[in-house]
Amino acid sequence: MTTNQGVRPGGRSARVQASVHKAVTELLDERERGELTVPMIAARAGVTPSTIYRRWGDLNELLGDVALQRIRPDGEPADTGSLKGDLLAWGIQYMEETASVPGRAVVLDLLAAGGDCSGRCLEIARAQFGILLERAVARGEPVPDKDLIVDRLVAPLVYRILFSNQQLEEGYVEVLVDGVLEGVAS
Amino acid sequence: MTTNQGVRPGGRSARVQASVHKAVTELLDERERGELTVPMIAARAGVTPSTIYRRWGDLNELLGDVALQRIRPDGEPADTGSLKGDLLAWGIQYMEETASVPGRAVVLDLLAAGGDCSGRCLEIARAQFGILLERAVARGEPVPDKDLIVDRLVAPLVYRILFSNQQLEEGYVEVLVDGVLEGVAS
Numbered sequence: 001m002t003t004n005q006g007v008r009p010g011g012r013s014a015r016v017q018a019s020v021h022k023a024v025t026e027l028l029d030e031r032e033r034g035e036l037t038v039p040m041i042a043a044r045a046g047v048t049p050s051t052i053y054r055r056w057g058d059l060n061e062l063l064g065d066v067a068l069q070r071i072r073p074d075g076e077p078a079d080t081g082s083l084k085g086d087l088l089a090w091g092i093q094y095m096e097e098t099a100s101v102p103g104r105a106v107v108l109d110l111l112a113a114g115g116d117c118s119g120r121c122l123e124i125a126r127a128q129f130g131i132l133l134e135r136a137v138a139r140g141e142p143v144p145d146k147d148l149i150v151d152r153l154v155a156p157l158v159y160r161i162l163f164s165n166q167q168l169e170e171g172y173v174e175v176l177v178d179g180v181l182e183g184v185a186s
Numbered sequence: 187m188t189t190n191q192g193v194r195p196g197g198r199s200a201r202v203q204a205s206v207h208k209a210v211t212e213l214l215d216e217r218e219r220g221e222l223t224v225p226m227i228a229a230r231a232g233v234t235p236s237t238i239y240r241r242w243g244d245l246n247e248l249l250g251d252v253a254l255q256r257i258r259p260d261g262e263p264a265d266t267g268s269l270k271g272d273l274l275a276w277g278i279q280y281m282e283e284t285a286s287v288p289g290r291a292v293v294l295d296l297l298a299a300g301g302d303c304s305g306r307c308l309e310i311a312r313a314q315f316g317i318l319l320e321r322a323v324a325r326g327e328p329v330p331d332k333d334l335i336v337d338r339l340v341a342p343l344v345y346r347i348l349f350s351n352q353q354l355e356e357g358y359v360e361v362l363v364d365g366v367l368e369g370v371a372s
């Protein structure tokens with residue numbers, strides 16, 4: 001899926017994309033995900049179904065693309081003055097967003113869309129950690145590898161949100177962040 | 187979904203369940219998952235569609251139930267003589283099975299079926315760890331908490347299989363197992 005690369009802002013292609021994304025977002029508010037069809041989305045967006053098939057391939061890819069836009073962070077992660085604080089703030093916000101009903105649906109849409117789409121989800125998180133780690137280095141703090149943050153913070157949060165019914169608490173994020181920092185010292 | 191509880195082996199109910207499960211497994215070998223329908227499965231299994239709706243609710247729940255049977259382990263995990271060896275053997279087998287095309291499809295079916303079904307997936311893994319930990323205690327080894335094994339071994343494996351395109355190596359499982367054991371000592 002390469003729908004976001006090389007789209008000139010304001011161009012016809014970008015306007016079609018924005019209109020189709022808006023149609024999907026509106027329809028997801030009104031109906032069950034399983035009820036959505038490409039002709040329904042095309043009618044709402046004012047484009048032909050073949051425009052959607054040509055650009056996105058199929059419904060799953062389109063829903064994955066919209067989900068990817070939704071998880072793109074609004075800005076830089078919060079700067080709390082320490083790596084521990086930054087990871088904690090990031091983790092708590094990530095947990096709250098992902099555990100919400102629309103958040104869980106977004107994750108499932110990314111997975112249904114397949115490899116490329118869900119892989120970009122990991123890249124977005126890694127880019128955010130890049131910012132946190134640069135700050136920590138500037139402060140003179142010892143820093144973990146990005147992969148350790150993925151393995152010890154992101155993965156357990158996503159796994160437990162997807163595979164358990166338990167309500168996750170902020171204290172759990174704290175345990176995970178301690179695990180990340182423990183890995184730096186060793 | 188309570189389809190597996192209280193089913194008397196050999197009873198009519200158990201025979202219907204076995205026949206429907208067999209029909210799903212056969213059809214999944216022959217067709218794309220998205221092509222399967224309840225009437226198609228009912229015809230193959232020799233039952234009425236309403237039997238399926240009454241017992242499983244909908245197609246997603248049925249596919250999730252079949253997926254759950256597939257991930258049920260065949261027996262006790264391998265006994266290698268040490269907790270580290272046992273975790274490594276378990277992790278490598280789990281990685282290979284889950285990263286396979288049918289393995290990934292099973293995980294997505296469990297997620298699509300929703301909370302109950304995917305929660306039982308976690309319970310199955312925890313039961314296996316219970317066996318490993320009992321053995322380690324009998325050997326006099328210090329043991330981690332089951333939740334630490336879930337957070338540091340299962341979660342990163344599942345997360346990376348679902349969200350990245352990279353091929354996972356046995357060396358990666360070793361790093362994760364070391365992380366679990368590091369958590370025991372601290």
